[in-house]
Amino acid sequence: MAQAEALATQGPSPQREITDGFCFFKGAIMPLADANVNISTHALNYGTGCFEGIRAYWNAEQEQLYIVKGLEHFKRLLQSSRILKIKSAYTAEELLDWTVRTLKENGYRENVYIRPLAFKAAQVVKVTLTGLRDEIAIFTVPMGDYVKTEGLRAVVSNWTRVADNIIPSRAKVTGAYINPALANDAATADGYDEAIMLSTDGQVSEASSANLFVVRDGTLVTTPITADILEGITRRAVLQLADQFAIPYEIRPIDRTELYIADEMFLAGTGAQIASITSVDRRAVGDGELGPVTQRLQGLYNRAVRGQEERYLDWLTPVYT
Numbered sequence: 570m571a572q573a574e575a576l577a578t579q580g581p582s583p584q585r586e587i588t589d590g591f592c593f594f595k596g597a598i599m600p601l602a603d604a605n606v607n608i609s610t611h612a613l614n615y616g617t618g619c620f621e622g623i624r625a626y627w628n629a630e631q632e633q634l635y636i637v638k639g640l641e642h643f644k645r646l647l648q649s650s651r652i653l654k655i656k657s658a659y660t661a662e663e664l665l666d667w668t669v670r671t672l673k674e675n676g677y678r679e680n681v682y683i684r685p686l687a688f689k690a691a692q693v694v695k696v697t698l699t700g701l702r703d704e705i706a707i708f709t710v711p712m713g714d715y716v717k718t719e720g721l722r723a724v725v726s727n728w729t730r731v732a733d734n735i736i737p738s739r740a741k742v743t744g745a746y747i748n749p750a751l752a753n754d755a756a757t758a759d760g761y762d763e764a765i766m767l768s769t770d771g772q773v774s775e776a777s778s779a780n781l782f783v784v785r786d787g788t789l790v791t792t793p794i795t796a797d798i799l800e801g802i803t804r805r806a807v808l809q810l811a812d813q814f815a816i817p818y819e820i821r822p823i824d825r826t827e828l829y830i831a832d833e834m835f836l837a838g839t840g841a842q843i844a845s846i847t848s849v850d851r852r853a854v855g856d857g858e859l860g861p862v863t864q865r866l867q868g869l870y871n872r873a874v875r876g877q878e879e880r881y882l883d884w885l886t887p888v889y890t
């Protein structure tokens with residue numbers, strides 16, 4: 570725990586208003602204050618956009634800012650765009666390159682959250698996905714922990730996770746975030762830290778804005794990509810780290826009541842990072858403390874994203890050269 574705490578992200582809260590700095594918009598780096606859209610923009614009216622959340626971690630010793638899994642995130646953005654028929658003028662590599670330039674322009678020496686956004690920019694009233702002008706933007710903001718990374722109290726939400734045939738769940742669609750916002754807002758109002766969402770079939774899908782893992786008898790379990798989850802990049806990273814520790818894992822449906830008998834449970838996501846859940850529906854998970862599997866994965870992840878693990882340097886794109 571001491572190590573995880575020492576490495577925990579310090580920085581501004583995600584609820585701080587973003588007003589200053591430079592962003593990428595309309596093919597150029599510009600002040601964020603000038604990067605505005607009209608109120609008749611399609612995406613603002615209908616939620617017809619998709620986005621990414623990427624983190625960059627500052628390594629003070631190396632004086633380096635590392636973008637984590639940048640290319641994977643931009644590839645997912647292009648997949649989401651394809652589902653929404655948003656044309657991209659840029660490849661994933663070019664978007665990563667613009668991200669590096671944006672971060673450099675801001676001159677950050679702290680942990681940063683990166684928000685690429687591809688959207689229907691046309692000022693048109695018609696509800697459609699076809700024949701509309703598209704736009705892409707990237708803004709960045711210094712950010713600490715999105716949620717606390719230890720001892721989260723979760724609740725199984727009575728809001729159902731959006732199904733792929735209602736709003737594509739594997740696309741990170743702006744409008745679809747009403748669903749986790751409702752779940753998370755209700756959870757917070759009821760005194761919980763996080764909402765776990767079930768699919769329309771009543772099985773576990775994922776948390777409000779992170780994938781979910783449980784540990785049962787030493788085996789790591791997470792839901793399949795067909796369980797209406799966002800195909801998480803941190804989820805894949807966790808499975809890679811589990812291999813290093815020879816922790817066995819299963820990708821399979823998870824029943825609600827498995828949550829009540831799990832030994833450990835944690836969130837995995839870019840924003841959430843690896844965050845332990847120690848109670849669900851006011852029942853203790855295991856003995857109600859941070860478990861050993863979660864702790865090992867969390868420690869290794871926190872080091873890997875900061876460029877402190879040689880074997881995972883290929884996850885990272887250094888900003889300053």
Ligand SMILES: Cc1ncc(COP(=O)(O)O)c(C=O)c1O
Pocket residue numbers: 622749775776777778779780798799800801802803804837838839840
């Ligand atoms: C709904 C949802 N699921 C899962 C994740 C985790 O995905 P990733 O690890 O790619 O950040 C996120 C976070 O962005 C999310 O919003």
